[in-house]
Amino acid sequence: MQEQKKNLLGLTEDELEAFFLELGHKKYRAKQLLQWMHQKYVVDFDLMSDFSKDLRNELSSIASVSLPEIISETSSSDGTVKWLFNSGVGQAIETVFIPESERGTLCISSQVGCALDCSFCATGYQGFNRNLSASEIIAQVCFANSLLPRRKNGLPAITNVVFMGMGEPLANYKNVLKALRILLSDNAYGLSKRRVTLSTSGIVPNLDSLGDDCNVSLAVSLHAPNDELRDKLVPINKIHPIAELLEACWAYAEKHSNRYITFEYVMIRDINDSVLQASELAKLLKNKPAKINLIPFNPFSDCDYQRSSSEQIKLFQAKLRELGVIVTIRKTRGDDIDAACGQLAGKVSNKVLVRLSEKKRRAVVL
Numbered sequence: 001m002q003e004q005k006k007n008l009l010g011l012t013e014d015e016l017e018a019f020f021l022e023l024g025h026k027k028y029r030a031k032q033l034l035q036w037m038h039q040k041y042v043v044d045f046d047l048m049s050d051f052s053k054d055l056r057n058e059l060s061s062i063a064s065v066s067l068p069e070i071i072s073e074t075s076s077s078d079g080t081v082k083w084l085f086n087s088g089v090g091q092a093i094e095t096v097f098i099p100e101s102e103r104g105t106l107c108i109s110s111q112v113g114c115a116l117d118c119s120f121c122a123t124g125y126q127g128f129n130r131n132l133s134a135s136e137i138i139a140q141v142c143f144a145n146s147l148l149p150r151r152k153n154g155l156p157a158i159t160n161v162v163f164m165g166m167g168e169p170l171a172n173y174k175n176v177l178k179a180l181r182i183l184l185s186d187n188a189y190g191l192s193k194r195r196v197t198l199s200t201s202g203i204v205p206n207l208d209s210l211g212d213d214c215n216v217s218l219a220v221s222l223h224a225p226n227d228e229l230r231d232k233l234v235p236i237n238k239i240h241p242i243a244e245l246l247e248a249c250w251a252y253a254e255k256h257s258n259r260y261i262t263f264e265y266v267m268i269r270d271i272n273d274s275v276l277q278a279s280e281l282a283k284l285l286k287n288k289p290a291k292i293n294l295i296p297f298n299p300f301s302d303c304d305y306q307r308s309s310s311e312q313i314k315l316f317q318a319k320l321r322e323l324g325v326i327v328t329i330r331k332t333r334g335d336d337i338d339a340a341c342g343q344l345a346g347k348v349s350n351k352v353l354v355r356l357s358e359k360k361r362r363a364v365v366l
């Protein structure tokens with residue numbers, strides 16, 4: 001059987017330096033290769049003109065720079081673009097580009113499905129197949145940047161990256177951390193930590209590690225002001241309840257000059273959207289480095305929840321403001337192509353863990 005070639009796309013600068021040193025080459029080759037892959041989007045060794053013919057041949061014989069196959073591209077009337085990538089037989093993940101005048105945000109996936117089973121989320125409903133590799137995560141950025149036209153100022157289309165696609169990024173910690181390092185590396189995407197946001201439903205031990213390893217901007221999916229309700233909406237809460245999660249959040253913020261954390265709160269009619277619940281929420285977050293982002297619930301088939309009315313969302317927002325909490329409402333983008341928050345489903349077959357029992361869920365995420 002032919003040995004599979006090493007895919008270099010998901011290697012960090014340190015890993016690439018080690019790779020070249022082991023082959024007996026100078027370590028600055030790592031920097032050159034990063035620039036080819038992530039700044040010029042060149043994946044064919046033969047086109048890497050500052051590598052000698054011998055080096056190109058050597059690389060081709062043992063390694064590759066592979067991007068996943070694209071299954072489809074769909075564009076929304078509001079300019080949002082969604083891609084479906086092949087992640088193996090019967091599996092597919094989704095990536096969404098959201099253009100705005102001042103920035104271009106890419107929403108990327110970290111897993112094929114998700115095991116955490118939040119009751120309002122299409123990805124959770126799909127179940128879980130596997131973690132994406134670092135190459136598969138970073139390939140979404142490389143691919144999108146190579147396809148999208150540059151901005152007017154000549155810079156790449158993607159100015160911001162958010163881990164808000166399919167999957168729970170902190171449940172795939174090792175690979176997500178590598179992808180983060182590549183996003184921040186000056187020789188690759190060179191994004192600042194402010195422009196990279198990881199969204200998590202709250203896997204506390206890995207949140208603590210992230211604070212030490214790579215303090216990118218943090219968004220936390222809170223969605224309920226008390227444990228009783230959060231247990232139902234975000235089942236990981238039964239393992240890491242609100243008090244434990246918030247303690248980890250304040251520690252994260254404190255390590256990084258009290259940078260604000262965004263708390264995501266999906267607005268579901270008659271479930272978590274009362275003014276009383278807004279007051280309860282304000283008590284948790286008041287006088288803390290926190291801002292709330294209200295996300296109108298995005299419906300998907302098989303889910304009975306309904307979106308809160310815009311009047312109710314405004315009342316909820318007003319109460320939070322009155323109680324001194326910073327709060328914004330997320331604009332819904334791409335819902336005509338099922339690309340809005342929580343609508344990404346991709347394709348998940350051979351689910352290894354669907355509707356996990358608590359014990360199993362703990363095994364998967366820790």
Ligand code: SAH
Pocket residue numbers: 120121122163164165166167168169199200201219220221264265266295296297298299300341342343
């Ligand atoms: N697993 C991570 C990141 C992916 S989900 C997390 O849960 O944070 C990205 C965001 O979309 C989360 O805030 C999530 O709660 C929200 N979301 C999920 N389903 C949604 C839906 N149907 N409508 C609106 N937002 C949803």
Ligand code: SF4
Pocket residue numbers: 114115116117118121122123124125165166167168201221
């Ligand atoms: Fe997973 Fe996030 Fe969806 Fe929950 S909201 S099921 S953690 S992707």
